[in-house]
Amino acid sequence: MSINEIQDEIIAEFSDFDDWMDRYQQYKTEQNLIDGCQSRVWLQADLIDGMVHFRAESDALIVKGIVALLVRVLSDHTPQEILDADLYFIERIGLREHLSPTRSNGLGAMLKQMKMYALAYKVKGQNA
Secondary structure: OOHHHHHHHHHHHHHOOOOHHHHHHHOOOHHHOOOOOOOOEEEEEEEEOOEEEEEEEEOOHHHHHHHHHHHHHHOOEOHHHHHHOOOOHHHHOOOHHHOOHHHHHHHHHHHHHHHHHHHHHHHHHHOO
């Protein structure tokens, strides 16, 4: 499935909910429920058969949901696909407008780190 197909799938899923909290609750699962009050994110990227596979963890529920969406969209694609991706789903589901400035900055930092991993794997592949 392409990055854009995954984004369109997420947009369709979120469009079923009128209220932002309903949208948020859709992604609030026991698996994502963790204790903690400081927001930290751990991101792991591995190159497997030419595809970047991401794994992420956060100790904050909302941040964990945000990074889970990013991992869902970007994981298991080539470095170049990740670098070229236009992540339009963030605006279309209303995510950015519902984030505090701090969380919005965090979203930008997560995206930047994911693209940096993709760039590093792309360069490594070119030099191999």
